[in-house]
Amino acid sequence: MSTFETLRALHGLIGDALGEIENVYRTQPGPTGPLDFPSLDKPYYKTVVHSSELEAAEKLTSDPAVVGAANRIVAACAQLSASVHKPFFQLTDAMMSDHLASCIEFLEESHTVEILRTAGDAGMHVRDIARAIDELRHADEPLEPAKLSHILRLLATYHWLREVKPDVFANNRLSALIDSGKTLEQLRDAPEKKHDGTDGIAALVAMTGDEFLKAVAHLTDQLLPTRERARTLRAILDKDRKGALPEKYKTPFNLAFRTELGYFDWLELPENKSRLAEFGRAMTGARAWEISENIITAFPWKDLPENSVVIDVGGGIGSSSMVLAKAYPHLRFVVEDREHVVEIAPSLWDASHAELIKSGRVSFKAHSFFTPQPSAIEVPGAGTISAPSVYLVRGCTHNWPDEDVVQMLRHLRDAAQPTTQLYIVDMILPLACVDTTEVAEPIPGAVRSLAPEGSPLLANLGKASANGYLLDLSMIAMLNAKERTLWEISDLARAAGWRVTGTTRASGSLWGYTSAIPI
Incomplete structure (x- = not known):
């Protein structure tokens, strides 16, 4: 295929995928007619009441068909851009990407998003934005409006804000994502409470x-x-x-x-x-990386016998267990984590979850997954058991180096019965080429490529999947750990005495749901 044929194929992919998205929206009529896709220029604040039409349009962005088509558009646009943009400018953009990250951090730390929320679509001049930032910060040294304008203009260039008039800026759909929902008075009086009671996106920006x-x-x-x-x-x-x-x-x-x-x-x-x-x-x-409800259908929970026990290994405050306990009333869940976590966990759940804890269908146990599992487990409503039906390990393995993961899984294997299953939930990184790995035992559900057959797209959908690889490097830099390919996960499981029997992933997601049984 010639270069022009490849470029036209990418262009065609974009048009076809856009047609799929439009078809979903046109066949889902809103209160006043066919729904339109949410506009980049219009902020969508999660803490603000919106029209039923806008709510319906925003909800459709998570429709599996829309997610799949959107991923192909992102992948094709990025590959098209990389193909035609001058390499030196591509290099500059990549090497200075930390500038954009620093500006987004500034946007969050300075409360600029919350300030611009009060300005509405008309926006606010940088002089007034700088003055408002100074008031919220109780600053002795004033922020220079000229420097502020250059920061905000870079953000507008990357579509993180709008410059509606010279030096006048307004929020858009992207910047609204990191709005804390707090009033300017709350931010001025108690800035340390900015992230309390929020969805955590602004806190994620501050940390990363x-x-x-x-x-x-x-x-x-x-x-x-x-x-x-x-x-x-x-x-x-x-x-x-x-x-x-x-x-x-x-x-x-x-x-x-x-x-x-x-x-x-x-x-x-x-x-x-x-x-x-x-x-x-x-x-x-960080839960935005994966919809927690996906775990409901990822494994055959409904096939487990009545009163089967699931140990939620390193389960934190029990977020996954609560979702599953509501969906499967015939199961019981024991959440294991560090002592100071499980001590406070019950108090963090609202009244709608209180009955699950009171009935014992979800209970908490202090335990480190780097120590052997107990030979006998006392489970409310199920009595004393020697091993659970399932060990669930969600979002844990990517926090640890290979040798620690093997130790973690080996402790579970040592305590398992022949019928015990292991369910691992973490990102599964696909290769950037078609996976031709030859294995003695193929794994059901393993895919060779995420790209449509015959398309010029990278096998891992390139830019559309970049979030997983960025998180992977974060794990390397912070914890000497990593996200893993399916074969890396399989090798670690086998080294610990488990054989992977299947894997699946939600539509448009790199999060994988991998099952294993004792060897």
């Missing part, structure tokens, strides 16, 4: 724009420690330690924050109390 961004900047230093710049950095670190050589820095995070502690231990230092609270709220925002 600080810890994650700084850590990833040290990725090359940590992986190539003999390079000149890394040697200079080590000399600075040694000087700060009064000549004492530091212990081995295992992650870029260690270099960035000059600590030998792991990220989670570092968060628990007294001086990082606010960061730890922010991390918890950010994890609420």
Whole structure:
């Protein structure tokens, strides 16, 4: 296929996918007629009451057919852009992408989104925005409107804001995503409570724009420690330690924050109390990576016998268990996590979940998955059992290096009965080419490519799947961990005594649902 044929094929993919999306919207009439796709220029604030038509249009963006078509559009547009844009400008855009991340962090930290919410579609001049930021910050040194305009204009260039008139800016659908919903009075009087009671997206921006961004900047230093710049950095670190050589820095995070502690231990230092609270709220925002309800249909829960017990390993406050307990009343769930987590977990659930806890259908147990599982488990309503029907491990394996994951899964295998199943829920990264990996035992549900057959798209849908690979590098930089391919997950499971029997993923998602049985 010639280059022009490839470009026209990508162009055709965009048109076809757009037609699919339009068909979904045209066949789902709203209160006043056919629905229109949400406009980039119109903010959608989650804490504001919208018209039923706008709510219906926004809800349709999560329709599986719309998600699948949108992913093909994003993949094709990015590949088309990479093909025709001058390589030097592509390079500049990539090498300076941290500028955009820093500006988005500024947008959140300065409360600019909340300020612009009060201005409406007409927007606000940078002089007034700067003055409002100063008032909220109780600043002694005023923010320079000229510098502010340059930050906001870069954001507008990347479609994160609108410049409606010279130096006049307004929110759009993207910037509205990080609106906390708090009033300016609340932000002025108690800025430390900005993320309380929110969906956590703003907190996620604050965390990734600080810890994650700084850590990833040290990725090359940590992986190539003999390079000149890394040697200079080590000399600075040694000087700060009064000549004492530091212990081995295992992650870029260690270099960035000059600590030998792991990220989670570092968060628990007294001086990082606010960061730890922010991390918890950010994890609420991180749920947007995957719809929690997808777990309801991902595994054959309905086939488990009455009163079957599911151990939610490292289950936090029990978010997954609560969703499943409501969907499957015949099952019982025991949520395992660190002691200080399970102590407060019951108090964090509202009245609609209280009966699940009171009845014992969801219970909590302090346990570290790096220690052996108990030989006997006391489960409310089910008595004492020697092993559960299912070990559910959701969002845990990507936080740990391979050897730790094997240890975690080995403890579960040692306590399992022959009939015990293991369900792993984490991102599964597809290859950027068609997967030709040859295995002795093919895994049902494994896919060779996410792209339509015969299309010029990358097998992993390129830019449409980039979120997973970005998170992967964040795990490497912060925790010496990673997201994994299906074959990497399968190898770790087998090393721990489990055989993967199947996998699936939700439409348009990189999150995988992988089942295994004892070997």
